[in-house]
Amino acid sequence: MSLHDQLRAVALAEFATAGYAATSLQRIAVLAGTSKASVLYHFASKEQLLAEIVSPALDDLEQLILPIEGTGGLRRADFVERFVDLLLLHSQVVPLVINQGATLDDVPVMHRATELMRRVAELFRLASGSTIEKLRFGVAFGGVAYTLAAADRLGLNGEIPIDDVRSALLEILHDLLVPADTRTA
């Protein structure tokens, strides 16, 4: 793995667990076995390092929701399944965006992230939904994000097969978000 990729991996892990503001370029450099100056050689700034880490996940999410926004057709059960797969694929980016998105919305890439979350919410017509429906949405996605973030504390790392986690999350989200009659909206 190139130093460039290694720096991205180290920074992602630190940003997700310790927080963006609390993670210094110096620390990233030491963990990757190089110098702070070399970090800023590979990435123009700390913000651009964050952007390069988060953007791929946002691109995937945008590709997931764009066709749905275009046609207006959303089959919730299908969407939930593809969404869970996306969350698991970018399991470290999820808590980073969820936990720190609000505090970092002055950073362009994080603003884009929160904007995408808003668009996902609109897919579920939450803007016009009832109070409990809005809350269901918040609990569902916030809950999944927190669970992924707190995986260590809950003992979900390593010992539990990823497929079990996937099917469990699917069941929980399905219960929360998919009405008894599968509808298209």
Added chain:
Amino acid sequence: MSLHDQLRAVALAEFATAGYAATSLQRIAVLAGTSKASVLYHFASKEQLLAEIVSPALDDLEQLILPIEGTGGLRRADFVERFVDLLLLHSQVVPLVINQGATLDDVPVMHRATELMRRVAELFRLASGSTIEKLRFGVAFGGVAYTLAAADRLGLNGEIPIDDVRSALLEILHDLLVPADTRTA
């Protein structure tokens, strides 16, 4: 309201929305209309300011779970209701602990917070529960915390009566955590 209390209120709001690390004593002082030095006159350190903000909520939580731990009797439905009331009472502390607890566990008061969360989890026998039960717990409490933290973005502030929020959260948590047959464990 005394300056002491006003500083606590301002700091709580900033810690919860912008983050502990990202909130400087200087900013707290300006928002409260005083000087940074006066903040450190009222509170020995930034950490102690955080402790004084978070501790009351932790005390309430401890009082809630201590008798249950003592007798070993937990009626989930009752507990969920009292827990939701506690979350709503300390609605600003909740996202502070949930979102930043992991990154600040070197701060004693935050370590106590995560330790209390672990004890709550044990009340639900999550340590020995199945994978999906562990995940249900994480999704439920993480989800509620995220929802309270993201209340602004979801449009839950002001326009929706607090009683509606309360009953909606109760219904959602009840669905997630209380088995069909109300049991004592």
Added chain:
DNA sequence: CAGAGCACTGGCCGATCGGTCAGTACGGTG
């Protein structure tokens, strides 16, 4: 009035932050 004590302040400290820059080692390439 003298003086003790509380509330508060400006100015300073060392540490650390993100970021810049001149310089260096080195593997091609002509």
Added chain:
DNA sequence: CACCGTACTGACCGATCGGCCAGTGCTCTG
């Protein structure tokens, strides 16, 4: 050999951080 671009570094910069301290007004009390 000279030359160049890439990868990388140590030293340094201004800004900001949490925290410290001497000093200042103000109020209350003997």
